[in-house]
Amino acid sequence: MQIHISMEDRVPIYRQIVKQIKYLRASGRLEPGEEMPTIRGLAEQLRVNPNTVARAYLELEKDGVVTKRHGTGTFVSDLGSPLDRREKMKILTERADTLLAEAEQLNIEFDAVIDLLRVRREEMHVRVGK
Amino acid sequence: MNLPTSSSAGAVISVAGLSRRFGTKPVLEDVSIHVPRGCVFGLLGENGAGKSTLIKHLLGLLRVEAGAVRVFGLDPVAQGVEVLSRIGYLSEARDLPSWMRVDELLRYSAAFYPGWDHVYADELRRQFELETKVRVRHLSQGQLAKAGLLVALAHRPELLILDEPSSGLDPVVRRDILEAIIRTVADEGRTVFFSSHLLDEVERVSDQIAMIHRGRVVLGGTLSDIKERHVCLVVRFPAPRLEIPSLENVVHLQGADREWSIMCQGARGPLEASLAKLGGEVVEERVPTLDEIFVAQATGAGGMAR
Amino acid sequence: MAILCEFWWAKRRLALAAAVLIGLSFPVTWMHARDIQGNAVLEFVSALPIAGSVFLVFVAFNYTERDRRGRFSGFPVRTFTLPVSTTLLVTTPMVAGMVAIATVYLMASTMIFGYAIGVQSPLWPAILLASGMAGYQAILWSLAPHRMIKLVVLGVGGAFHVSLGVALATIEGTWRSLLPAPLGSWSIDLLLLAALTPWCLGFYLGALAAVHSQRHGGMEANSRGTLRRLLEDLSDRLRPRRREPFRSAAAAQFWYEWRRCGCVLPWATFGVLVLIMAPAPFVGEIRAETTVVTLQWILLTPIALAFAVGKGFGKADFWSKDLTVSPFLATRPCGSGDLIRTKVLAALASAMLTWALVFVAAAMWLGHWCDLSSMVKWVTMLGSKFSYERLWVAAGMITVLGVLFTWKLLVNGIYLGVAGERWRWHAHLSFVGALLLGFALLFGMLFAHHHPEEVRLFLIGRAPKLIWLCGALVLLKIWLAYRLWTGAVEREILSAGRAARYFAWWVGVTGCLVYGIWQILPYPVWIRNLLTLMALAFMPAVRLGVALHRLHSHRHA
Numbered sequence: 001m002q003i004h005i006s007m008e009d010r011v012p013i014y015r016q017i018v019k020q021i022k023y024l025r026a027s028g029r030l031e032p033g034e035e036m037p038t039i040r041g042l043a044e045q046l047r048v049n050p051n052t053v054a055r056a057y058l059e060l061e062k063d064g065v066v067t068k069r070h071g072t073g074t075f076v077s078d079l080g081s082p083l084d085r086r087e088k089m090k091i092l093t094e095r096a097d098t099l100l101a102e103a104e105q106l107n108i109e110f111d112a113v114i115d116l117l118r119v120r121r122e123e124m125h126v127r128v129g130k
Numbered sequence: 131m132n133l134p135t136s137s138s139a140g141a142v143i144s145v146a147g148l149s150r151r152f153g154t155k156p157v158l159e160d161v162s163i164h165v166p167r168g169c170v171f172g173l174l175g176e177n178g179a180g181k182s183t184l185i186k187h188l189l190g191l192l193r194v195e196a197g198a199v200r201v202f203g204l205d206p207v208a209q210g211v212e213v214l215s216r217i218g219y220l221s222e223a224r225d226l227p228s229w230m231r232v233d234e235l236l237r238y239s240a241a242f243y244p245g246w247d248h249v250y251a252d253e254l255r256r257q258f259e260l261e262t263k264v265r266v267r268h269l270s271q272g273q274l275a276k277a278g279l280l281v282a283l284a285h286r287p288e289l290l291i292l293d294e295p296s297s298g299l300d301p302v303v304r305r306d307i308l309e310a311i312i313r314t315v316a317d318e319g320r321t322v323f324f325s326s327h328l329l330d331e332v333e334r335v336s337d338q339i340a341m342i343h344r345g346r347v348v349l350g351g352t353l354s355d356i357k358e359r360h361v362c363l364v365v366r367f368p369a370p371r372l373e374i375p376s377l378e379n380v381v382h383l384q385g386a387d388r389e390w391s392i393m394c395q396g397a398r399g400p401l402e403a404s405l406a407k408l409g410g411e412v413v414e415e416r417v418p419t420l421d422e423i424f425v426a427q428a429t430g431a432g433g434m435a436r
Numbered sequence: 437m438a439i440l441c442e443f444w445w446a447k448r449r450l451a452l453a454a455a456v457l458i459g460l461s462f463p464v465t466w467m468h469a470r471d472i473q474g475n476a477v478l479e480f481v482s483a484l485p486i487a488g489s490v491f492l493v494f495v496a497f498n499y500t501e502r503d504r505r506g507r508f509s510g511f512p513v514r515t516f517t518l519p520v521s522t523t524l525l526v527t528t529p530m531v532a533g534m535v536a537i538a539t540v541y542l543m544a545s546t547m548i549f550g551y552a553i554g555v556q557s558p559l560w561p562a563i564l565l566a567s568g569m570a571g572y573q574a575i576l577w578s579l580a581p582h583r584m585i586k587l588v589v590l591g592v593g594g595a596f597h598v599s600l601g602v603a604l605a606t607i608e609g610t611w612r613s614l615l616p617a618p619l620g621s622w623s624i625d626l627l628l629l630a631a632l633t634p635w636c637l638g639f640y641l642g643a644l645a646a647v648h649s650q651r652h653g654g655m656e657a658n659s660r661g662t663l664r665r666l667l668e669d670l671s672d673r674l675r676p677r678r679r680e681p682f683r684s685a686a687a688a689q690f691w692y693e694w695r696r697c698g699c700v701l702p703w704a705t706f707g708v709l710v711l712i713m714a715p716a717p718f719v720g721e722i723r724a725e726t727t728v729v730t731l732q733w734i735l736l737t738p739i740a741l742a743f744a745v746g747k748g749f750g751k752a753d754f755w756s757k758d759l760t761v762s763p764f765l766a767t768r769p770c771g772s773g774d775l776i777r778t779k780v781l782a783a784l785a786s787a788m789l790t791w792a793l794v795f796v797a798a799a800m801w802l803g804h805w806c807d808l809s810s811m812v813k814w815v816t817m818l819g820s821k822f823s824y825e826r827l828w829v830a831a832g833m834i835t836v837l838g839v840l841f842t843w844k845l846l847v848n849g850i851y852l853g854v855a856g857e858r859w860r861w862h863a864h865l866s867f868v869g870a871l872l873l874g875f876a877l878l879f880g881m882l883f884a885h886h887h888p889e890e891v892r893l894f895l896i897g898r899a900p901k902l903i904w905l906c907g908a909l910v911l912l913k914i915w916l917a918y919r920l921w922t923g924a925v926e927r928e929i930l931s932a933g934r935a936a937r938y939f940a941w942w943v944g945v946t947g948c949l950v951y952g953i954w955q956i957l958p959y960p961v962w963i964r965n966l967l968t969l970m971a972l973a974f975m976p977a978v979r980l981g982v983a984l985h986r987l988h989s990h991r992h993a
Contacts, residue, residue: 005334007330007333007334007419008419010416010417010419012354012357013333013334039316040313040316043312043315043316044309044312044313044316047305047308047309047312047334047335048312048334048335049170049312049315049334049335049336049337050312050315050316051170051337189763189766189767190991190992191763191766191767191991191992191993192992192993193992193993207992208928210769210771210991210992211769211770211771212769213769214767214768214769215769217767219763219767221763221764221767223763225762225763225764226764227692227764229695229696231672237681237682237688238682238688238691238692240681240682240688241681241682241683241684241685241687241688241689242685242688242768242769242770243769248681263672265668
């Protein structure tokens with residue numbers, strides 16, 4: 001599982017972990033039922049304090065992204081729960097906010113942004129089709 | 131600013147009101163620190179701020195002139211042998227005897243610590259890629275640091291004290307050392323106390339930090355607490371100003387003309403009121419990085435033009 | 437010029453000492469020149485400041501600095517980054533050194549010898565000293581990384597120059613008388629100048645090349661690599677491969693002390709013995725008188741060496757220049773008392789091994805290559821005068837005494853090095869030096885006295901008072917030892933059990949010594965009492981106590 005922690009980011013480390021794991025699950029790179037690395041293992045891999053990882057796991061469990069089974073470890077919970085779509089929308093909302101703010105700053109009209117989105121989607125479909 | 135004296139009952143390290151002078155120069159002034167069991171404690175400070183002096187007090191290398199120091203509830207000077215046998219220490223200068231071979235060094239150190247685990251030591255040695263037959267004087271800086279860390283870790287100490295573990299090392303070795311430290315911490319809640327001026331390391335790895343500036347503790351608490359306490363405000367004034375008088379809770383001022391950047395610690399209310407009186411308006415606020423907090427605390431408060 | 441000034445500022449303490457010494461001694465000797473002339477001893481004493489100042493000039497011009505990691509001292513690396521050519525860097529100190537030493541010598545000779553003896557002194561020693569200085573600096577710079585080899589080459593070079601000087605001094609008189617004056621008086625100087633100039637040029641060029649290569653190539657580990665690694669590989673192969681862990685912390689510390697301090701004395705003795713005995717197979721049978729004299733020297737070797745080695749015994753690491761206890765050692769979970777105890781035990785092992793070595797070597801040497809006739813005669817004479825069993829007891833006692841004395845010399849140095857303060861060391865050395873000087877003067881004056889018999893009777897008459905004084909001093913020593921050791925136990929530097937065991941050891945050894953003395957030398961009474969008092973003061977107690985307290989204070993500053 002490839003997670004990248006950035007110290008430059010103002011966001012606390014545990015929140016970065018939470019966000020990235022949620023993203024991985026939402027984008028399908030983490031499959032439901034897949035086992036998560038142990039707190040200790042992930043801490044060693046990322047070279048952060050295990051307590052931070054523990055806190056991230058706790059929050060993920062609270063949000064229903066992962067489930068902890070006693071003795072066997074932590075596993076990704078199944079997709080399809082209503083929480084999921086909300087999570088996905090949350091991720092997209094952030095990106096949308098950034099895009100809109102930039103458009104405002106660069107003084108580009110909203111309609112141009114919508115057109116741009118359509119064009120980019122066409123392009124992506126063409127590429128994927130090829 | 132001192133740490134609130136939290137429950138020091140189970141504290142592994144307990145320093146209260148420690149002061150120390152070398153000659154007439156005060157090196158530590160009224161320092162109080164409590165490190166609970168299982169905590170990773172980062173001690174921040176610029177060079178010469180007093181970090182090594184504090185660490186030497188913990189090891190019993192310096193006698194307490196004023197205040198009290200207790201490690202595991204014991205006095206490190208009076209009960210030195212017992213305290214030291216439960217501590218793993220890596221010194222800043224990494225002064226291992228240069229004439230010994232690595233295997234001799236391990237054999238020698240093993241005799242002093244009852245908890246020495248030979249299997250674990252060997253595993254660590256292989257992980258650090260240290261040859262047994264090489265003499266310490268032929269080791270590179272990075273290998274020397276690893277050897278020192280090996281000696282400190284192999285007896286599974288309750289408390290690991292590291293004085294600038296990454297100083298003078300390249301990023302690859304720094305990673306290895308950080309990994310080894312994390313592994314220690316993950317093992318049954320052992321306590322780590324380390325001093326560093328590499329902020330991103332401290333930020334990654336610590337539970338609690340304390341910052342020492344000119345012998346005084348200016349910041350203390352958990353990382354999230356500290357970040358929440360500080361906020362960086364960008365203030366815009368209607369007319370250019372040459373200087374701003376010192377205001378409440380301001381840690382650091384920087385700027386010129388109309389836009390000034392103020393680092394505020396604690397309650398913002400009084401500060402904003404004073405700023406309003408001066409005609410300033412807060413145009414941006416953000417959470418500062420630990421780097422910025424550190425530099426701000428180190429350079430001190432004051433209304434200075436850039 | 438700036439280079440020199442900057443360097444001298446760094447060494448100003450030494451330069452000041454040299455200047456003071458020279459400044460004081462020269463005028464003093466100058467003024468008393470006439471009186472000194474007759475008395476051999478005082479002449480010798482007056483020559484000392486000159487020798488001292490020459491020595492100090494050599495030390496002051498030791499233009500080296502430790503490299504970044506402090507592993508060896510060589511040409512100061514920081515000067516390499518200055519915008520000066522290598523030639524200038526090398527020439528300045530060398531020329532300055534040569535000029536300085538020549539000047540010092542000339543000043544000394546004209547002011548002291550010239551005035552007193554009224555003869556124009558020869559210039560050639562100045563030239564010799566100058567070339568010696570050039571060679572000294574060249575060796576220091578070019579052989580920087582090889583500590584041992586540097587010492588050896590310096591020794592050889594120094595010996596060469598000194599022997600040249602001595603040889604020239606002896607033949608000088610005859611030489612001058614052979615050749616017609618005024619050519620004769622100057623010929624030696626010119627000849628020496630001619631002979632030594634290419635020598636000096638060689639030194640200069642060699643130093644230049646070495647410093648140039650250092651400046652542009654760096655002096656990293658590879659330079660001392662090959663020989664050093666060879667030696668290390670060899671010692672690794674020879675050393676027994678011990679895999680099993682140490683039985684206890686004390687055993688581990690003992691191994692450490694043995695490796696660093698303990699094996700120095702046996703090795704040094706071995707080296708010296710080899711030097712002494714090496715000519716034996718080639719010379720053939722050794723004459724009886726030479727045998728006795730050489731045997732005396734052989735038996736004195738461990739003691740003399742122990743005196744020197746003991747000064748460094750207290751250091752945390754014998755071979756380091758740094759006197760402080762490194763954090764690595766200070767954070768060993770080992771009590772200060774235990775640390776001192778392992779040093780003392782290592783010293784004992786060292787002393788025993790050294791004497792065993794000496795005996796085996798001496799036995800071998802005596803058996804194979806010596807004429808034992810005079811020794812046998814001497815022994816029979818003593819045996820008939822006293823009695824054979826007394827002789828055996830005496831021999832046994834002397835052996836034990838030798839071992840104990842060597843051990844005492846090693847242990848007595850511990851308190852010096854243990855606390856990491858250089859000035860104590862210097863103070864101790866100067867005190868010992870002054871004491872030796874005082875004794876030398878005393879004996880010189882006694883022997884030079886016109887009526888030696890009177891002096892002897894005078895001393896013997898005063899003997900009882902002397903013994904009371906000695907007794908008082910011994911009592912003071914015992915009281916001090918008691919206070920120091922009980923203090924150490926109170927401060928928990930040492931466990932009471934260990935202290936008691938050492939005390940028992942002390943009582944046992946002293947008791948045996950006193951018993952031996954009373955058996956062998958019951959008469960005359962005053963000698964017996966004096967020896968008893970000396971035996972009481974023999975075993976190291978006060979200095980060990982001091983060492984305990986000092987180490988504890990140093991570790992917990």
